Amino acid sequence: MKHCGNMLLVKAIHGCLYTGLLFSTITLACPDYQDLPFFKAANGSRLDKAELLKRYYTVEPSEEATQAPSTWPGSTLPYCFENDNTKTLLKDLVEDGWKRWQTSGVDYNIHMGEYNNCPAPVNGNVTKGIGYLLIQANTDGRLLTTIGTQFYSEGNGAFMLFDPNPDLAMGDAVANMAHEIGHAWGFYHEQQRPYFWNKVQYAQATGPTNQINFVCTNLADYVDKAGTPNGDSNDVCHSEATAKSRGFSALEYLPMKMSFTAELELADFDWKSIMLYGSTIGGKVVNGVRANVYTRGHDGAVNPHNTSPSQLDVDRFNAMYTKKAKYKNPCLINHGCNPKYASYMNLKVKCKKKLS
Ligand SMILES: [Zn+2]
Numbered sequence: 182m183k184h185c186g187n188m189l190l191v192k193a194i195h196g197c198l199y200t201g202l203l204f205s206t207i208t209l210a211c212p213d214y215q216d217l218p219f220f221k222a223a224n225g226s227r228l229d230k231a232e233l234l235k236r237y238y239t240v241e242p243s244e245e246a247t248q249a250p251s252t253w254p255g256s257t258l259p260y261c262f263e264n265d266n267t268k269t270l271l272k273d274l275v276e277d278g279w280k281r282w283q284t285s286g287v288d289y290n291i292h293m294g295e296y297n298n299c300p301a302p303v304n305g306n307v308t309k310g311i312g313y314l315l316i317q318a319n320t321d322g323r324l325l326t327t328i329g330t331q332f333y334s335e336g337n338g339a340f341m342l343f344d345p346n347p348d349l350a351m352g353d354a355v356a357n358m359a360h361e362i363g364h365a366w367g368f369y370h371e372q373q374r375p376y377f378w379n380k381v382q383y384a385q386a387t388g389p390t391n392q393i394n395f396v397c398t399n400l401a402d403y404v405d406k407a408g409t410p411n412g413d414s415n416d417v418c419h420s421e422a423t424a425k426s427r428g429f430s431a432l433e434y435l436p437m438k439m440s441f442t443a444e445l446e447l448a449d450f451d452w453k454s455i456m457l458y459g460s461t462i463g464g465k466v467v468n469g470v471r472a473n474v475y476t477r478g479h480d481g482a483v484n485p486h487n488t489s490p491s492q493l494d495v496d497r498f499n500a501m502y503t504k505k506a507k508y509k510n511p512c513l514i515n516h517g518c519n520p521k522y523a524s525y526m527n528l529k530v531k532c533k534k535k536l537s
Contacts, residue, residue: 238374238456240329240367242501246311249439250329252367256291256502260314260341260365261299261307267318270345271358275316278358286495291502293362309338314365316341322349324357329367341365350462356455356488363456363494367501370433371457372475373421377450378436384420385438392450393475395434400474401465402430430463434474451493452477452484459486 243251260275262268279293299307309315311333314326319342326341333339341361347354371377372393378386397403397410397418406429410416417423421435451457460483464472473483490498 238369238371239497239501240369242367246330246332248332250327250331250367252501253330257296258293258314258366259296259298259312260293260316261295263306263315263317264302267316270318271316271343274343274345274354274358275362277355278362281355281359282362282490282495282498285490286492286499287490288499288502291498293366309333309336309340311335311338314339314341316343318342319344320346322346324350324361326361326364328364328369339365351459351486351488353486353488356486359488359490360455363490366498368456368494368497369437371451371454372434373437374450375436375438382414382419383436384414384422386436387438390478392478394478394481395475396473397431399464399472400430401463403465406430433463434458451491453487453491454494455487455490456494457484457487460484462486 240250240252244254246254262271283289299313300310301307307315314330315338317340322344323342324344326343327339330339341364343358343361345354350357351360375385375387377392378388379391380386380388382391395418397407400407406427407417408427410418412419414420415423417427417429418431419435421432421437424430424432424435458474460473460475461471462474464474466472475484476482477484
């Protein structure tokens with residue numbers, strides 16, 4: 182590539198926007214994968230695979246569609262945007278959110294993308310269906326994603342509702358997207374592990390102590406939704422099911438026991454997981470400051486927003502998915518795994534400026 186003249190390079194890069202594969206085969210040899218950060222996570226884990234599979238709160242891996250949520254087959258997550266407007270709003274965010282997982286160490290054979298298998302729109306919109314994640318935009322603050330994939334009946338399917346407003350949740354739209362992408366691949370919230378909570382005080386809990394000091398009254402919708410909880414383990418502040426029945430946001434914090442998920446009891450908790458809420462998530466705003474919904478049990482500290490996947494998130498991800506990807510990722514220059522990706526993106530920005 183260094184032999185190319187500047188003009189030629191610009192032309193080639195521009196062509197690459199539409200035909201990545203063509204560009205790659207002409208000018209780019211695949212890099213030495215051992216040099217990439219992705220291998221460090223896969224090779225550097227201190228846990229064996231069996232332990233990893235039980236360690237975090239995720240779906241049970243399966244290559245077949247199952248009734249309960251499970252992993253995407255072929256280590257591949259195809260997605261479709263609901264319409265062109267959604268694509269304009271969210272395409273870059275989805276790619277940047279996924280890149281945050283890749284640069285954190287997710288194996289390059291695990292891939293998500295648009296694979297041209299999206300159904301034709303009906304009345305302007307692609308609808309939910311089997312075999313892909315439908316991405317839908319909203320402007321009313323909803324960030325909601327189905328967990329992994331499962332057996333869906335006709336007309337149903339995995340989906341992500343995403344509001345790109347950068348003031349929401351972590352105050353970082355790419356981080357919010359990376360968290361939702363975690364759900365899409367099969368991760369539940371770290372704080373909802375049953376063992377995270379005291380089994381005497383909280384419904385569905387299995388642990389001996391609370392890992393966090395949960396301040397239910399600091400949730401933004403407490404006044405509107407909680408009613409008058411009586412303090413027992415089945416009230417709206419102690420039971421995920423009760424909170425859910427009232428549409429109260431405590432449902433995102435409280436323990437959730439599911440027979441079909443794997444969780445190793447006595448395991449350490451990952452305070453750096455992108456799937457763990459920071460202390461202020463969902464908190465009410467008092468005098469312009471968002472209240473803490475919890476502090477950490479072991480040291481009383483406020484937990485910051487984890488805006489990138491932790492090493493343990495990545496270890497779990499790589500262990501959960503096989504590396505038999507249906508769409509082999511050749512590590513093209515426009516993929517996050519390519520060492521020349523950053524310079525490619527810079528050139529892409531320059532090209533765009535030149536063209537506009
Ligand atoms: Zn979440």
